Amino acid sequence: MSRKLFAMLLVGLLSASVTACGGDDTPLDTPDTDVDTDAGDDTDPDTDSNEPHPFEDEVDVWMGDAVNDPDTPQAIDVGQSFGGQLNGASQYYELNLEAGTALKVTVDGVDGDFTGEGAFNVVVETMADEGRRVLFYSGDSATREFFIYAEGAHQIYSLPGEGVSGAYKISTEVVELAPETPTLPGVTEGDMSDGSIKVYEVVADLDGTLAAETSAQRLAPEGGVDTFLHVWDVAADARIAQNDDFGDGHYDSQVFAEITSGNTYYVIVDAYSNDADGLFELTMETYEGGSTEPVVIADGAEETGNIEARLVGVDLKAYSLTVEPGENFRVLVEGDDALTPAIVAVSGPAGEEQQVGGSQPVEGRAGMYVGVGADEEEAQTFLLYVSDERNLTEGAESVGGEGFGFTLTVEAVARGAVTVEGTLTSPQVLADVGNVTWFDVVVPAKTIVSLAVETEVAEADFAPLVVSADYWTFSPAFEAEAVLYNDADEAVTMPVLVRDATFRGSPTTTYALNATFVDATLPEGPTTYTFTDQLLTSADAEAIELPAQVFGLLDTEAAEAIDEAATPVQFFSVDLVAGDVLVARTSRGAELPADPEADDPSTTDTVVRLFEGDGSTQILAADYYVGQADAETFFSAFIYEVEEDGTYFLSVEPFCQSFLGMNFCSDGEYKLDVFTN
Known part of the structure; x- marks a missing residue:
């Protein structure tokens, strides 16, 4: 399963949970059927089914055992009582209510399976937005109120569950709101x-x-x-x-x-x-104040503000910056003595916004660099939120007030990229907060490039990121090392930038970018292998002779058949000599289907790992590289200079994510080219 598909599934699952309001709420369709049938208002089981049910004469509207659905509800009026007999199916009632009131629903009696604790429930659904709330019936809890926030139709129904039967009677009334005086603040x-x-x-x-x-x-x-x-x-x-x-x-x-x-x-x-x-x-x-409307800013803007301490939430000052393709801006926040400023950047389509970056202060100043690739077709709007760094720590007490003022400025900046055309070491400095260094890496055809940041600055002060900036400033980041690969037949320029993870910088934030270029052309006459078995440990590894081209299959079901806790992986052993440069790259193991609607067996999102001779000490892990030929794929590549003669182990596995106790892996076919250069 690709990361995109997993994200779509995740959104669907989260949407379903929002409709039901809480992942841990008692399911509506699974009442407890192990009940005491002699409790409550249980009627005589020998009662003649042709005789009227005792509840029938006690309610205004009696549905008997009739079955309807949400499209054909039984109309009732406010104040009317109603009831019926359920046998695994629901009965729906609908009434019109006035907004700004409360509906009180009382279960006046049940029999049969419904007499058990928690075995009967009543759902009130506001039809305007399909919002649902529930009354769980028990001997101690037979009534509750529902705030009516929307005018018009509301439905009342129960979900009895398969094989569950019984009768019920319910009464309703509208009650006026009875406000109390709160403590404020x-x-x-x-x-x-x-x-x-x-x-x-x-x-x-x-x-x-x-x-x-x-x-x-x-x-x-x-x-x-x-x-x-x-x-x-x-x-x-x-x-x-x-x-x-x-x-x-x-x-x-x-x-x-x-x-x-x-x-x-x-x-x-x-x-x-x-x-x-x-x-x-x-x-x-x-x-x-506190308006949710952000202040629109642009090049040359200068805005002032003050962060206040809040009892509810935190004080965030919001700003909106629209960046056209090819534009780059540096946003700087300078705080008063008490403020430790921080900036959080959010972007994305309306309703789908997500945090894309954040900054930390250095000596009372915080900065952020935002840009959009010149090849992009549309502008990108960023929402920038300014607050005190301490307010952004979950559970921390909110700070603010006098001395927490700040000034925000915006300036357009030029890329000023360093051109990289071959193996080199480029010394650089991030001299101030919000600074980045651009590199235009010219990657020849069929070439892998390793970019690695080397620094003597303490990790607490500098966490370098190599960022694929072909799209925008916050596009995929690879921590201190990234791999680029060009599968085309001619050279391609790939822009990247180096920055601190939280946009810190000072005259002492120095580093060197080491670029290594390696020909990634698979030598002629490789040994070809095909493996469909899951090779879960280095002990299961298949020995391969280099140069090799491996066609593999990652299959979660097959892995779980061997070990129910296992994720799919295939291990291979290779013999290497010190000084060799090992090259490994995954790609499609099957052709792209001609029909775009057909299932693609080879969108495998791979992770390739290299281990020492003990089969467990990891040397490196390669996730995805910059320059994927297909935007839907996340294949892997690396180069490694061998330090000692010996046997090493390679593994190929799918990228996996866990959610709600389930494991989702990007299974499928892949091709692994591995050789020494």
Whole structure:
């Protein structure tokens, strides 16, 4: 599976989990069927099925055992009670509700399989956005409230699960919101264990931002309530902000809303379900400013700001910089005495933004270099967020206030690239924060180039990156070493840049770029090998004679058949002589299908490793190289000067990622050319 396919799958899985609101929430379609059928309102099992069910006369709308679906729901009115008999299928009801109210749903009785703890649930779905919340029925929890944030149709239904049957009766009523007065700014404690929602009234004392955050699962990681926050504008009779989950590893909520002085707002704490401890803490504050609209900056811009300490979230000043193809800019932030400035860069299509870089301060200054390749067809917009470095550490107490001011400037810069046309050592210096060094590497046909940064600067002060800058400043980075390969029949210029991982720099940030060029043409008459077996350890290695061309197959199922914990890999042994330059490169093991819709057996994302003679001491690992002929592939290449005579081991494996306990590997066919030059 390629990294692109894995990312698409990851997005699909995450989208599904967002719909259900929480990865750890009790599944709706798997109730506990091991129940005590003598509990609750269980009716006599000998009751004649032709007789009316006892619940029928106790509700306003009785569906019996009729089955419908979301497209044909049974209409009910607010305040009506309803019920029916389920046998593995759902019954759907629909009613129209007024926004800004709360719907109270009560399970008045169940029988059959539904009498067990947690065996019956009621889903309330807001049709406007398909938002779902759940009432899990138990003897101690038969009722809960749902905040109604959207006008119009809402559906109520249960998902009984296959083979589960029983009858139920439910009543509904609309209750008015009952706001409480919170501690502001500060922390208010609340409890939703009785199924209620909590409403807090805030009268704005300024034009700016209302910020609120719940802490529930962080208070009780083993069973805290999964909260949902809403901010309701009373005058506008509309929801102006909402948030379900904001953190990693928990389902607490955080929300920011723009407010107007003198207006009244409700902060509503709702929940996904009622199957957890209802205790929570609500932290709220108001402050001036805080608009989410970034300040637009361009060449020559000079902006000032001040970072404030926040109870909720951190103070981030946002700026938007649009970079046209071929343009490069250096952004510099100089802080007042108390500020240790940092910059975070975010980019990507709307709704798909991701962090692409960050800077750390050096003596009260932070910088960032942003650029877009000259060959790109469209401009790239970067959102740059400025704050104090300490505010960007998870769990740290927010800092800010007097002495935390800064000045931001933007200047266009020329590339000034160093041309590299052959093996050389190029001494360089990153003399200031936000500086980079460009290199235009002219790679001859069928040639591999190794670029390695050598420095005597301490790792704590300089973490060099070699970056493939053909696209933009933050394109794939290879830490201190990168490999370039040109499979074309003529020379190709490949631009790269060297920078610090967090754009630090000073007059003492010196380094040398060592470039090594090696002919990667496979010698004539190589020995050809084909291996389909998984060779999981060096003990399983197949000996190959150089020069060699290996056709291999990486197969997760085959590897797991040998060892269920194994990932696919193929090991090979080679005999080498000191002074040899070993060249290894993977490429397609099968032709690209003519039909673009057909499955491609050779988009294998490979990682090639070289080991010493013990088969376990790794010398190097080669992931992907710069200059892939196909944008959909991630093949590998390396060159290595042999230091001692002996037997060495090569391994080829797919790039793998783990998610939700599952392992995803880029299986498939590959070709490995390996020889000495």
